[in-house]
Amino acid sequence: MNAGHPAPRMAAVSAPARVAGAGEGIGAQELALAARNHALPLEALRHEVTSIGLHYVLTHYDIPATDAARWRLTVHGRVGTPLNLGLAALRSLAAVTVRVTMECAGNGRARLSPRPVSQPWLDGAVGTADWTGVPLRTLLAAAELAPGTVEAVFTGADHGVERGVEQDYRRSLPLQVALDPDRTVLVAYGMNGGPIPPQHGSPLRLVVPGWYGMAGVKWLREIVLTDTPFTGFQQAVAYRYRQSADDPGEPVTRIAPRALLIPPGFPDFMSRTRVVRPGPLLLEGRAWSGHAPVSRVEVSADAGLSWQDAELDPPGPHPWAWRHWRCPWTAAPGEHLLAARATDAEGRTQPVRQRWTRGGFGNNAVQLVPVACR
Amino acid sequence: MNAGHPAPRMAAVSAPARVAGAGEGIGAQELALAARNHALPLEALRHEVTSIGLHYVLTHYDIPATDAARWRLTVHGRVGTPLNLGLAALRSLAAVTVRVTMECAGNGRARLSPRPVSQPWLDGAVGTADWTGVPLRTLLAAAELAPGTVEAVFTGADHGVERGVEQDYRRSLPLQVALDPDRTVLVAYGMNGGPIPPQHGSPLRLVVPGWYGMAGVKWLREIVLTDTPFTGFQQAVAYRYRQSADDPGEPVTRIAPRALLIPPGFPDFMSRTRVVRPGPLLLEGRAWSGHAPVSRVEVSADAGLSWQDAELDPPGPHPWAWRHWRCPWTAAPGEHLLAARATDAEGRTQPVRQRWTRGGFGNNAVQLVPVACR
Numbered sequence: 064m065n066a067g068h069p070a071p072r073m074a075a076v077s078a079p080a081r082v083a084g085a086g087e088g089i090g091a092q093e094l095a096l097a098a099r100n101h102a103l104p105l106e107a108l109r110h111e112v113t114s115i116g117l118h119y120v121l122t123h124y125d126i127p128a129t130d131a132a133r134w135r136l137t138v139h140g141r142v143g144t145p146l147n148l149g150l151a152a153l154r155s156l157a158a159v160t161v162r163v164t165m166e167c168a169g170n171g172r173a174r175l176s177p178r179p180v181s182q183p184w185l186d187g188a189v190g191t192a193d194w195t196g197v198p199l200r201t202l203l204a205a206a207e208l209a210p211g212t213v214e215a216v217f218t219g220a221d222h223g224v225e226r227g228v229e230q231d232y233r234r235s236l237p238l239q240v241a242l243d244p245d246r247t248v249l250v251a252y253g254m255n256g257g258p259i260p261p262q263h264g265s266p267l268r269l270v271v272p273g274w275y276g277m278a279g280v281k282w283l284r285e286i287v288l289t290d291t292p293f294t295g296f297q298q299a300v301a302y303r304y305r306q307s308a309d310d311p312g313e314p315v316t317r318i319a320p321r322a323l324l325i326p327p328g329f330p331d332f333m334s335r336t337r338v339v340r341p342g343p344l345l346l347e348g349r350a351w352s353g354h355a356p357v358s359r360v361e362v363s364a365d366a367g368l369s370w371q372d373a374e375l376d377p378p379g380p381h382p383w384a385w386r387h388w389r390c391p392w393t394a395a396p397g398e399h400l401l402a403a404r405a406t407d408a409e410g411r412t413q414p415v416r417q418r419w420t421r422g423g424f425g426n427n428a429v430q431l432v433p434v435a436c437r
Numbered sequence: 438m439n440a441g442h443p444a445p446r447m448a449a450v451s452a453p454a455r456v457a458g459a460g461e462g463i464g465a466q467e468l469a470l471a472a473r474n475h476a477l478p479l480e481a482l483r484h485e486v487t488s489i490g491l492h493y494v495l496t497h498y499d500i501p502a503t504d505a506a507r508w509r510l511t512v513h514g515r516v517g518t519p520l521n522l523g524l525a526a527l528r529s530l531a532a533v534t535v536r537v538t539m540e541c542a543g544n545g546r547a548r549l550s551p552r553p554v555s556q557p558w559l560d561g562a563v564g565t566a567d568w569t570g571v572p573l574r575t576l577l578a579a580a581e582l583a584p585g586t587v588e589a590v591f592t593g594a595d596h597g598v599e600r601g602v603e604q605d606y607r608r609s610l611p612l613q614v615a616l617d618p619d620r621t622v623l624v625a626y627g628m629n630g631g632p633i634p635p636q637h638g639s640p641l642r643l644v645v646p647g648w649y650g651m652a653g654v655k656w657l658r659e660i661v662l663t664d665t666p667f668t669g670f671q672q673a674v675a676y677r678y679r680q681s682a683d684d685p686g687e688p689v690t691r692i693a694p695r696a697l698l699i700p701p702g703f704p705d706f707m708s709r710t711r712v713v714r715p716g717p718l719l720l721e722g723r724a725w726s727g728h729a730p731v732s733r734v735e736v737s738a739d740a741g742l743s744w745q746d747a748e749l750d751p752p753g754p755h756p757w758a759w760r761h762w763r764c765p766w767t768a769a770p771g772e773h774l775l776a777a778r779a780t781d782a783e784g785r786t787q788p789v790r791q792r793w794t795r796g797g798f799g800n801n802a803v804q805l806v807p808v809a810c811r
Contacts, residue, residue, distance in 0.1 A: 072811050073705070073712070073811070075710075075772075075809060076705045076708055076710035076711075076712060076809045077705040077706075077707070077708065077710075078707065078708065087462060088461060088462015088463050088464060089462050089463035089464070089467075089468050090462060090463070092707055092708055092709065093463075094463050094468075094471060094547060094557055094559065095559060095709050096707075096709075097468060097471040097472055098471055098475065098476040098557075098558065098559050098561060099475075099476065099478045099561070100475075101472065101473075101474075101475035102472040102473065104473045104496065104499070104500060104636070106499040106500050106502075107500065107635070109502060110635075114634055114635065115489045115490045115634070116489045116490035116492075116494065116634055116636055116637075117634075117635065117636060118490075120490065122478065123706050124703055124704050124706065125478070125480040125700075125703065125704055126478060126480050126481065128480075128483060173468060180707070181707065183468055183472075184472065185468065185469060185472050187472060187473070222703045223703045223704050223705065223706055224703070224704070224705040224706065224712060225705065225706040225707070226706075226707075229712075260488055260489070260490055260491075261481070261484075261488065261491065262478070262490055262491060263490075326499075329498055329499065329596045329597045329598070330498050330499060330597050330598070331447075331450045331451040331597065331598040331599065332451075332497050332498065332597055332598065332599040332600075333451070333452065333466055333470075333554070333555065333599070333600075334450055334451065334452065334466055335466065335469050335470075336449075336450040336451075338447070338450060338598060338603075398449075435449060435450045437446050437447070
């Protein structure tokens with residue numbers, strides 16, 4: 064595979080990956096992506112479950128035209144019993160509902176310097192939904208995996224060109240993740256109690272708790288079991304932590320810990336700077352990690368010079384959903400720079416200064432919220 | 438009112454309006470707005486009714502925290518019988534459902550040169566929904582308008598600062614528009630068959646068929662009848678067609694005609710350039726006008742050098758909703774620049790070159806869609 068270099072016939076429409084030049088503003092192509100894809104408006108962190116239209120969305124190509132009534136999911140490759148299932152058959156199997164915080168691997172990319180030129184996320188590429196469907200392990204058990212199977216490869220109905228490579232969106236999971244009893248990977252047909260809407264993968268998608276969103280293949284139409292690791296574009300070229308174009312890098316997998324603050328007070332339309340009144344108020348937000356439960360959230364009202372512990376809600380029944388936290392603060396007239404940082408039970412925490420990668424993945428630098436107290 | 442100049446205490450957070458310098462890329466503030474607010478992904482034009490999360494959203498400040506169970510709408514001012522209504526009372530009145538195409542007045546702003554610095558819309562700030570609620574005229578009749586009433590002023594629960602002016606979002610309608618029998622202005626509590634979601638104005642909003650979206654005050658909490666025209670910020674300062682900061686300008690009201698094409702084929706991830714296969718295909722899209730029904734749509738496959746008439750769907754029961762059109766095209770290998778333009782029954786059509794205004798409002802230049810046939 065020569066996926067790093069555009070095929071000649073696609074070179075005119077599909078340029079290689081690049082980073083922005085010094086002082087280069089957001090360009091027309093990045094803006095077009097920002098207009099299509101959308102972030103969680105941070106005030107929506109007030110809701111434990113993010114409703115449709117507030118949950119972040121990233122679509123690599125177009126949202127495909129799909130028809131739930133005629134949809135088929137095939138499971139084949141290294142299996143004893145290939146499957147070909149419609150929605151009715153999937154709905155007849157034992158269903159589970161899992162509350163999952165999903166974050167785009169590129170969240171925070173637009174704050175990097177130099178900026179990788181791609182979807183220019185700031186910090187809101189996240190959301191939490193209740194996903195309903197069939198555990199992937201149920202389907203794989205029914206298909207009877209052959210010995211020596213190492214991966215499951217998932218294909219969506221979304222089709223496009225990326226860095227010169229024409230493709231259906233396709234990603235794999237190692238079998239131990241696909242079958243992990245601690246994180247039920249779902250073939251989901253429901254979101255927040257209703258059907259999955261078009262932009263989130265209607266009628267069927269994969270949901271991989273704790274992993275960045277690229278793993279959750281939308282418009283899922285095929286699962287192939289293989290005896291070799293998948294080396295397609297989205298696995299071997301995109302979604303790697305690299306320092307340079309030649310660096311093979313490391314795969315992007317689980318979500319790094321992060322806390323986000325609900326910006327207090329009210330905003331200015333254009334600058335989004337917050338205005339608060341003098342006096343006591345409650346700072347609140349949510350925190351998550353794809354590695355282990357969040358065990359601590361700290362808040363700073365002085366740009367990270369000093370920190371105080373926030374109060375975390377007790378652990379709930381949803382280990383892969385964000386956790387609510389709160390911290391009282393008394394605002395005094397003047398300018399303040401608020402911050403929050405999460406630490407998980409495995410000791411991972413958030414940096415103040417972001418580690419740079421060429422694709423702009425896995426960012427979890429501490430969020431800074433300027434506030435003017437008037 | 439001195440609304441054009443920031444009050445001193447807000448000047449630090451809220452700068453005056455400006456236009457971008459020559460070659461100035463999209464800045465951090467514009468990007469933050471683009472990440473919060475979102476456009477219709479153009480492939481969603483395939484749906485007559487736009488589902489939640491695909492319909493465009495513009496929020497001036499924050500989405501306010503609202504509680505439908507305790508929500509009150511008051512109607513007062515120049516009325517004989519002031520009203521104070523909860524949701525249950527509104528739902529007990531005769532309801533109507535109206536299919537309305539809504540477009541942001543700033544749609545297309547980011548393509549202007551020089552670019553007004555604000556929400557940087559390209560062309561997708563539009564959507565069509567089925568809105569259910571009580572005709573505004575029903576409420577005004579119940580409130581018994583006093584003689585000499587000239588306007589109804591609508592206030593939302595969203596609060597913020599804009600160009601130095603702290604405000605609740607507030608807009609007015611002349612009484613003849615509020616009572617217009619040809620365009621039923623709604624106090625809506627339903628969208629697409631369900632409750633209105635938070636970002637679209639939960640639990641109550643105004644819907645003004647044929648007018649740009651700024652007229653449809655969201656999170657509607659108060660209607661005041663007045664005997665003088667409203668001169669608040671959103672009426673007298675923002676949302677005016679101006680040529681300079683000193684120009685008093687003309688008010689932004691009804692939606693200019695526009696056609697949008699569903700980009701054919703499949704896209705490149707980054708450039709969004711379309712790739713189609715050689716051979717016959719059907720170009721499709723939708724067209725609308727807030728002045729009169731769309732009477733003609735023309736399509737060009739050579740950047741506007743020549744045009745052919747598209748086939749319009751027959752007029753339906755929804756005069757203020759977009760109209761579907763289609764036009765066959767045979768793609769030949771090479772590069773093409775597709776375009777579509779709408780004309781309404783009053784003869785208004787779309788320019789190839791956009792008239793510039795300082796706020797970037799009312800843009801309806803012909804959309805151009807580059808396509809590579811491979």
